[in-house]
Amino acid sequence: SSWVEYDADCEFPIQNLPYGVFSKRTEDGAPRCGVAIGSKVVDLKALSDNGFFDKTVQEALREVRLNKFMGLGRPAWTQTRETLQKLLSDADGTLRDNAALREKVVLDVNECDLHLPCKVGDYTDFYSSREHATNVGKMFRPNGAPLLPNWLHIPIGYHGRSSSIVVSGTPVHRPLGQTRPDESKPPVFGPCKLLDMELEMGAFVGPGNKLGEPIKMENARDHIFGLCLFNDWSARDIQKWEYVPLGPFLSKSFASTVSPWIVTLDALEPFACFGPEQGANGDPTPLPYLRDSAPGAYDINLTASVKSKTATSEALLATTNFKNMYWSVFQQLVHHSINGCNLQPGDLLGSGTISGSSGPSSFGSMLEITWRGANPVDIGNGETRKFFQDGDSVRLSGACQGDGFKVGFGPCEGTIGATPEL
Amino acid sequence: SSWVEYDADCEFPIQNLPYGVFSKRTEDGAPRCGVAIGSKVVDLKALSDNGFFDKTVQEALREVRLNKFMGLGRPAWTQTRETLQKLLSDADGTLRDNAALREKVVLDVNECDLHLPCKVGDYTDFYSSREHATNVGKMFRPNGAPLLPNWLHIPIGYHGRSSSIVVSGTPVHRPLGQTRPDESKPPVFGPCKLLDMELEMGAFVGPGNKLGEPIKMENARDHIFGLCLFNDWSARDIQKWEYVPLGPFLSKSFASTVSPWIVTLDALEPFACFGPEQGANGDPTPLPYLRDSAPGAYDINLTASVKSKTATSEALLATTNFKNMYWSVFQQLVHHSINGCNLQPGDLLGSGTISGSSGPSSFGSMLEITWRGANPVDIGNGETRKFFQDGDSVRLSGACQGDGFKVGFGPCEGTIGATPEL
Numbered sequence A, B: 001s002s003w004v005e006y007d008a009d010c011e012f013p014i015q016n017l018p019y020g021v022f023s024k025r026t027e028d029g030a031p032r033c034g035v036a037i038g039s040k041v042v043d044l045k046a047l048s049d050n051g052f053f054d055k056t057v058q059e060a061l062r063e064v065r066l067n068k069f070m071g072l073g074r075p076a077w078t079q080t081r082e083t084l085q086k087l088l089s090d091a092d093g094t095l096r097d098n099a100a101l102r103e104k105v106v107l108d109v110n111e112c113d114l115h116l117p118c119k120v121g122d123y124t125d126f127y128s129s130r131e132h133a134t135n136v137g138k139m140f141r142p143n144g145a146p147l148l149p150n151w152l153h154i155p156i157g158y159h160g161r162s163s164s165i166v167v168s169g170t171p172v173h174r175p176l177g178q179t180r181p182d183e184s185k186p187p188v189f190g191p192c193k194l195l196d197m198e199l200e201m202g203a204f205v206g207p208g209n210k211l212g213e214p215i216k217m218e219n220a221r222d223h224i225f226g227l228c229l230f231n232d233w234s235a236r237d238i239q240k241w242e243y244v245p246l247g248p249f250l251s252k253s254f255a256s257t258v259s260p261w262i263v264t265l266d267a268l269e270p271f272a273c274f275g276p277e278q279g280a281n282g283d284p285t286p287l288p289y290l291r292d293s294a295p296g297a298y299d300i301n302l303t304a305s306v307k308s309k310t311a312t313s314e315a316l317l318a319t320t321n322f323k324n325m326y327w328s329v330f331q332q333l334v335h336h337s338i339n340g341c342n343l344q345p346g347d348l349l350g351s352g353t354i355s356g357s358s359g360p361s362s363f364g365s366m367l368e369i370t371w372r373g374a375n376p377v378d379i380g381n382g383e384t385r386k387f388f389q390d391g392d393s394v395r396l397s398g399a400c401q402g403d404g405f406k407v408g409f410g411p412c413e414g415t416i417g418a419t420p421e422l
């Protein structure tokens, strides 16, 4: 345990130490790398300036974003974690007993603004929940097999838009666009009417690979820095009209929200588990390059909630778990690079909407929860929702339950604002 | 005309002055911004160090890539062009008569390595040639209408992979991947067998827009810095198996080749023209946000050629023209931002494969030229091609024909190397 105080329900105990980028609100300071513990942020630049890490680590942690540190790789990450756990542990007086240093290094999170943890060079969104893909198939191809022929062979994914990835708390404008609500009439122009969330997790790439040099499964874990919560906001009406044959485009690129904190694979290791069996019950066995003998899933409890503009409390929309995903982060990574595509530090892999198998309240999008609006959900305050309204605040949460401690991700929230004036 | 010597066939006369990034091969120097004239490169850092531009322009041109300069906007671009045209004109002695300065500033292109002109934050590939979309429709949906219902309403596009964009001359590895050549059997793993080019042009974004603030058509021209040649290498067998329902992914992300030189809109202005009429002959008229009264096309002659490993000369594969494109660069840009998506300096918009209407020799991909391999093309040297083989060097060219001068793009070349070892 740590000399920093927090209770057993805290998402950021000493076992977690997630990475983020913050600035002090009182100063007009540049962003700095930090880790969260309790309600505190540990300033990694201040620790670097005081020589607490190796030289290369210090150089990386003095940057205004985490990309360089992400690029250093697992040995540097693990060393840094060990140093931080030692400095923050009950048994160590280095910071605890040095008020001047502690004041410089340990800040109250309430005095900080949290920023995007890194520059996302490229963002890829996968589609790896079997339940989600099956739900979508049932809705949009009611007469066909719910899963398309390639789905059990390939971790299906598509390139997403990096520039519009925003950190939790950033307002989300309802997008304008083309839709065709009546297929017997021409398309129309206006604000999206079917604004949705997608409850996902994101994986940040570590060192990455050179163009032309695929990453093998046996090395996959050295190339993932950590995970975050990820809301892949989706405009269903725009998506429906635009997405054939080249995939979702403007229906996704208006905003995607990430949690400010990245939980490392080291912190998640106790919660690693096997995902759904592949190649069982008549399913095809993945091709050899995608096979993984180690546990590739993580037991992370996830929720999505909404609070309308006039509501006084949140309504729970869905409860699901990351371990439900058919394709693991490592399979996504290996597939992504198999053609030689180069992945770079800070690149983001979206998991795809995470839906469970226990009915609508385990689904990760309003599309599924309300079954295309057929079954509006009660969100309290005398209100129901098919999709989201202006003023709705949508929040994702995620946490692993350890023995007497939690490892969580902090909030991933966005409030929907009106369409911009044209 | 200029005191730098070149002949009437030269792609880089004083009317062009395309921007790129180079380094001197003899030194181990950092990349620098430059413009091409004749067989020379003008070192813009050296000119900036000598105070030839405004302070903000000089600061931007001292960077190792063009993004900052691209972000300055049209007034800065036009001023810089005027200064360069003056310094390089016959009438001006400033450089011509100052051997010491000239030697610093004007370099032989043969002594330089050319690099990617900018960091591409996000790359989007459009699909804006009606002839190309029609050809693809005829091949893959022989019993349906060749154009999908949305095509004449929307400049269809999808997010591409930024990290694997490479400059002309970079070898292209044949990608590994999953394909399903026999639909009655499981997919197989191995090198792509149907490796193709896509003859495209790319548009580099200038200042861009803030998230949530769409760019209006009346301002579109202030947001495009210039054009390049673009080969969107495509693995047709991987594409066919992976692309439903979320679009092309690994079939495209192994490499995309750009020409080293970006020709500015100012240099292309004399070649602006109207593209195909929209809303004519029963076609739907685009929605108001996409309408443009100014000429949005450019008359740029384009070719694709191939030279096999053992051939002594190139074979011409296709001749087409950029003015064939149904959707203009400006319509693509406006559509891209209509949902509030933020575009940033250096973002790249691929035009989509540029096919003409004069039969196979005007088509921009081997898929179309050979009609899925049904009609192999003779490439001389006793060889034919359905798709490309290892060792093939594929080159795109593009030039506008002025009155006694040309405005060209230089080569956009890539040679196909073997699949990487796994």
Ligand SMILES: [Ca+2]
Pocket: A125, A126, A198, A200, A232, A350, A352, A353
């Ligand atoms: Ca998604």
Ligand SMILES: [Ca+2]
Pocket: B125, B126, B198, B200, B232, B350, B352, B353
């Ligand atoms: Ca293309």
Ligand SMILES: [Mg+2]
Pocket: A231, A232, A233, A234, A252, A253, A254, A255, A256, A257
């Ligand atoms: Mg999104």
Ligand SMILES: [Mg+2]
Pocket: B231, B232, B233, B234, B252, B253, B254, B255, B256, B257
């Ligand atoms: Mg490509």
Ligand code: NI
Pocket: A120, A121, A122, A123, A162, A163, B120, B121, B122, B123, B162, B163
């Ligand atoms: Ni990108």
